Amino acid sequence: NAGVTQTPKFQVLKTGQSMTLQCAQDMNHEYMSWYRQDPGMGLRLIHYSVGAGITDQGEVPNGYNVSRSTTEDFPLRLLSAAPSQTSVYFCASSQGATRQPQHFGDGTRLSIL
C-alpha cells in the first residue's frame, strides 16, 4: 500500500516561476489537505478538500491554487513563486473528518531563489 505519495521530493525555483506539487493517495480517502511547515511554526493549512470537486481555503491560502478532479489526486499550484513560499509542503488524507487520523506524505522541500 503506497499511502500518500508526493512528487517531487525537492525543487528549486526562481522567483516568478510557477509549478505544481503533486499528491496522490490510494486509500480512497475523502478528505485531503495541503500544509506547509516552517521552522518554529508547526504545520499550517493551505487548502483542503472534502471530496472530488470540492475545495476550500485554509489558514494561509494566498499564492496557491488547488483542484480536486478525482478522489485520488490533489495537486497544489504555485502561481508565481515568491521567496516567502520557501518551505516544506505536506499533503495529507483521511477517511473520516474528526475521528480519523490523517495520513501524511513524505513532503516536498521547495526553495525559491
Add this chain to the structure above:
Amino acid sequence: EDKVVQSPLSLVVHEGDTVTLNCSYEVTNFRSLLWYKQEKKAPTFLFMLTSSGIEKKSGRLSSILDKKELSSILNITATQTGDSAIYLCAHPYGSSNTGKLIFGQGTTLQVKP
C-alpha cells in the same frame, strides 16, 4: 480563533530519562486532540484523545487529556536515541466534516546517548 500551544519548544535529554511534553488548547468546539511524531519526513500518528482522564499507551509512550485544564501531556519513559524527533499536537477545527487540523509549534526532542 482556535489555538494550540506546545511546550517546551525544544528539549535535550540523555538516554534513559523520562520526558513530559505539554500541549494546551483554546478551541471553540472540542472534538479530539491528536499527537504525531515527525522524524525526517512525514508526521506519523501516535494518539487520538477524546475523553478526559483516559490514558492511551503504546510501549514507552503514553498520553492523557485533561479537558478541565484544556491540556494534554505526552510522556516518554526510558528514552532512546530513536525517540529524537519533533512531536506535534493538533486539533480538528472549523465546521465538522472538513478534516482540517490546527497544529501547535511542535516540541523538538533530542535524546543523547
